[in-house]
Amino acid sequence: MDQSSITPNTSNQQLVINGDNDSATALLHEKQSRRRDNLRDVSFIEYMTVGVLCFVNLINYMDRFTLAGVLGDVKKEFSIRDDEAGFLQTVFVIAYMVFAPIFGYMGDRFSRRTIMAFGVALWCITTFIGSFITNFYLFAFFRGLVGIGEASYSTIAPTIISDLFVGNVRSKMLAFFYFAIPVGSGFGYIVGSVAGAAAGNWRWGLRVTPFLGVIAVGLIVWVMENPERGQAEESRMKPTSYVDDLKALMRNPSFMLSTLAFTCVAFVTGALAWWGPQFIFLGLSMQPGVDITIESVSYKFGLVGMAAGALGVPLGSALAQRLRTRVADADPLICGFALLVSAPLVYFALVAVSHVAALSYLLVFLGMLTLNLTWSIVADVVLYVVIPPRRSTAEAFQILISHMFGDAGSPYLVGVISESLKKSLSPLPFEPPSQIVQFKALQYALFVTCFVEVIGGIFFLITAIYIVRDKLKVDRAIAEAEAQSAEPSHSNAQEDNIEGE
Template identity: 35%
Template sequence: MATPADINRHEEVAPDKASSAALTALCLLLALNLLNFIDRYILPGTQPLIQAEFKVSDQAMGALTTALFITYMCTAPLTGWLGDRFRRKPLIVVGAVLWSLATLFTYFVHDYWTLYFRHALVGVGEATFTIFAPAVISDYFPARDRNRVLSIFYLAIPVGAALGYLIGGQLGERYGWRTPFFVGAIPGLLVAAAYWIWAKEPVRGGAEGHASEVKPSREEMWRNSAGLFRNAGFLCATLGMAMLVFAMGGISTWMPTFLHRFAGMGVGKAGTVLGAITVADGLLGTAIGGWVAQMWLKRDHRALYLVSAWSMILTLPLAALVFFGPAKWSVAALAGAEFFLFLNTGPLNAAIVNSVGAEVRSTAIAVNLFLIHMLGDTFSPQIIGAISGWATKNGGLRTGLGLTLVTMVVSAVLLFAGARFAPRLEAEQKPL
């Protein structure tokens, strides 16, 4: 009778046999990430309609995103521990099924607090997939290739967000705000089934050349986890990302409402315009940012951090023009700001996974996700909503969104500082 260890050895894919398995896994994980962000951004696309039906404040609507990320953060440490000890494939499938079912459940919601509970439950599912997917990809591809591969993987963010805005705004305006959630949920269940059938588990650490099937002891895991907080490259990248996520979380949640209120757009048009900008800028910005970083890496090992820092600096003036400039310039300025904001998507995520060893990578991603959401988008939509309510005489939502300019500056400073600790990728990745 086969033991669990025998099954693991049978299903794991060695690095020299991984090319087709790696491509299959990357395509399926990309599809799941796309659906993940579609489901997440349907809510902002339908937000004015939901707010009108339930008659709740801006702060209450922002609290929905807070609920998602609180459960996300609370689940992340456990899932990170599981990912460093057990096969990631079943954990990825469970997470995808859970968030898809929670999205489907929204179709039957008829009061604010049920919607609040539903949105919180989505965070549990996302906290599994978003931790394990980058770790699995990193076991298929070596450090020098991860910026390029992760840039491809994270193209799902702008495309998924754009489709979420579009599906939410257009279907919500025509058929009611519940319909988009039903439409968004079904594909996730189908792709999760496909991943279960066709994806293989890569050998842990295979891309670094020190593959091992031996599970670390509890003492080793504690030591490796504690080492993360002495790893300056990891901490600077994580805290810089946290400040970025504060800004992006607040802007992505409130921008459809901002365009509705200040640019005079209908709900459907706001979702369509924002979706078009997000998908165009996301594809171009993520691709160009990944390409620039890849070229820069050939002569400077700090490139992943530097591209990410300059991305923040270049975004600042255009974002200020969106929030405080004339309404007629808001769309053009938003297009420019989002382009520069997306430049860091691949490089910054690659910097994080490259800064740690394979034996602690799932835990590191879990710690990263915990910190970026605790300090970032868990509270930023609610804070911006609260400022909007308090500062009605001074622009309301404009003033709230202005807070994100401060966090962009802090992000740039942290990332420039982190460049000093960037690992040299020519050398073999060392354990913490």
């Protein structure tokens, strides 16, 4: 750690602390290396815990995007426009991000098992009740309640993985966990469209995940392990005040820059996930001799999203594990170049929709594949540049920022831009816009995502400047805390060191 973060009584004591720090850091790396690349050391209950977390994450994202799979039917029943349809997702994400810091604070201090079980139960109940509501604004309110429940889980779950594993084993488990996000999102489109079509009512699509959620609550309570914070790293650090936590995070350049970059990822993901099926449906409908439904498009879009996530998330993790042994700042570099490659792929996918359906789906797949490379890597970065008793708060802070400026507003913003462009593109302003006008307006609005991806790529590349230094700071802080736990006289130095992370 920086010399100024330690307050010794004498110069001799300062030398002792520095010596203990160096030896403790070496000992910490030696202990962590014993489990770093060896999955055989993972116990059965740890595998079960990761499996439970992945299952809940899967149905979490199924629930989140089921509504997007039947968005056309929702618009018809409630008689709403594009901006109001985007508002449904915005309400959900606003509630999600506002309550994330509250659950983050609680997750660093109270029982994570209890908090997660409560949250999953809440979103199951509110999703099921909301499926019966016929008033649009009350329906939107219940979507907000669903967001509160999901915030409790998403904020805390990654920190449990971080407390069970270190090094490349942690990276592998995080890849497995985040693998469930795009796959669950794809299942959401499929479940919403298939269940709605089978029942002849889109509302039945919302009633599938609540039953799976009941199973998830039982698994959290009776199967999932709830490790001590910092257990895998043998950290003995204690939580500091919430204000100190936030100050330390804001002074952490790797965390802040990667959060800004991930905000761009969230913006793009939110806009494309919400409007993708509707946009593709409009584009394909303009081709002569094509007979399609929004349900069939949502089904195919879900399959494409699942395939892109199933390949992209583990591929990103595998690249990071392979390259970081040779290039210390490989993690943010991979993410940065992935977004810079994804931007033109998304652009050409948006252009190709009205011309060649197969090419459009291929480009959508490639654009989402490169976008998904970042998911598990960013999660790993947050966990290794932040000390253990601060990680739930860090996850919550990242959720707040990335959703506030990312997918909380992107579906609504795209809808607002689309509605505005319809007026300027329509030859007869007072007549309903034609299908070509609706398509062009939504296409131009979605072009914003390409620009945002480039900005995100730049933020990731800047993160690479600081990543090695900030990771080393955390390793030293953990090592020093362990060394000083055997030396009571050094307790003041440990406290100062934590606050000066």
